Amino acid sequence: MFKRMLSAFGVGGPSVDTVLDSPHALPGEVVTGQVRIQGGSKDAQIEEILLSLVTRVEVERGDHERVGTAEFLRVSAGRKVQVTAGELTTIPFQLTLPWETPISAVGGRELPGMVVGVRTELVIAGAPDKGDLDPLLVGPLESQDRVLEAFGELGFQFRSADVEAGQLHGVRQELGFYQEIEFFPPSRYAGRVSQVELTFVADPHELVVILEADKRGGMFRSGGDSFGRFHVSHEEALRTDWAAAIDGWLAKVAQSGGGQAMFGGRQEQYGHDQYGHDRHGYDQHGHHGQHGRRGPGMGGMVAGAAAGVVGGMILGEVMGDVFDGGDEGSEE
Template sequence: MVFKRMLGAFGVGAPSVDTVLATPRIQPGGMLTGEVRLTGGDFDAEIEHITLGLVARVEVEHGDGEGSGVGEFSRAQVSGPFTLRKGENRTIDFSVSVPWETPISEIGGQHLNGMALGVRTELAIAKAVDKGDLDMVAVEPLPSQLRILQAFLQLGFQFKSADLEVGQIYGSGQQLPFYQEIEFYPPPQHAGSVGEVELTFIANPGGLEVILEADKRAGRYGDDAIGRFTIGHDDAMHTDWPGELDRWLAGLSQYGGQYGGHQGGFGHDGYGHGDHHGGYGHPQHHGHHEHRSGPGMGAVVAAGAAGVVGGLVAGEIVEEIFEDEEEEG
């Protein structure tokens, strides 16, 4: 995947940069490898640094509304200072680590509706910075995450959409300033008590925090119920996830959301946005947002699977950035 773009910040005759990803598909906690290819312009250029940033489209709540922005959630400098001579071709290899909490954007070769992630190349010359090169990247689930996603499908859930919400999940080990919500429509046997279920993974080297939010039907013990499960990656591969999820959902209608406190099962904690956190035992309803429907994840799995947010950009520009790159790719 190569995107050629003249560095407009430096004027006519400036160097150009191509970023080539050797690993356009990655997993959380993995390595992103490739090379940055530079072509000198009409003059010698003193390069101060080349930095790669992982960026994603995120949803930001403000007042009674919600907007989109581009959040940079990981940075790695891949080159220090050097002189790029007039007309010179230079290649810089890179290998950078991917945060464990990097959101999932693709399953079995199928893109998750609502997700947009990329690698942005930043080149600094004479204290001017150009962030013009953006490569789209696909993030596939870890095997432990895929097992849980498959369990939803086995129970008859249908994928709705996915997005990234700015904020912190209360009581979790979350490190990034946003979290991913993967939304499902419930199967018929639970449709009477549950409207939607949102799944969030907080991954780390040792395992997963699995956080569920069920939007319960009106009149059934309140609005939402929260379930949590913390487990190692290896143990997750041998857990009866369809059974765990089915028991949790059945408990919502039977016990009003208080089911699941047993050892090793789903418990119920607070879940908050931004600076507003619910307390333990009192899940906080944080609203639901309309998204475009995506393909059913049954087809998706069958196809191939058995620091700080940077400056936020207006939603229109976000769409233009990612859509332009998708067209070029």
């Protein structure tokens, strides 16, 4: 997307341009593209070409919250790459998206608050040269899309989306973060539920759907959150009446704050105790992250609304340095 002069080689040095074959992808799919290096006035050597998947992550430490870069996949596209003066060198690459890659687009449109991209990093003379980010529009799996459509059918309104660092208790995760998509509940629950958060955790075989209803500020003086967790295979998710399941759960939450759900032969408890704590929803850091047809649903709502190491992630610079697009040597 951006052609960038490699300043490490000085004036007349090579330039690099990373091009994705398609900006659209789904979790579990392979993203392909090319790193195109245009030779400058003299021959040059690039020690290594690194490509990484990056997203924006919120990290909570006590009462403080920091937004940083989460690099959740890194691969080498080439080593000791010789660039001949005046010639174009093309290096093909492929990246397999983790199944837990956050959703950054719904209905082909960007999901507000979400950024996922491919970043190119060149190692020159032993020093890394971080490049620009090529945005990637990661859509929902078909199983996830059915859940999102149910939210639209029930009258939920999109509020926001973000990614939080941490591990969800009782849920097997590959990555050290989870995505939360927040909604305002249907009007019939006004005054009883202030918002509902949705989290997906997927692998090649199973989808975990986690719901969190926030009752703080509503008619419940004691406040607290209630949680629902459903384990289904991707095939079962396509056969599930999610509108009925979600509405039934929320109705019980609004009335009594607890209940049960049975899907795919696996029973899940959900609710809250007198302290507002999820019975199995809090992660090890104290985060409260637990939580069939194609139509306008979620897409319509979105359009209208329109550092350290954590779990293997590399948390880097503030996001403005990464997602604002480019350095002083960039030229579009």
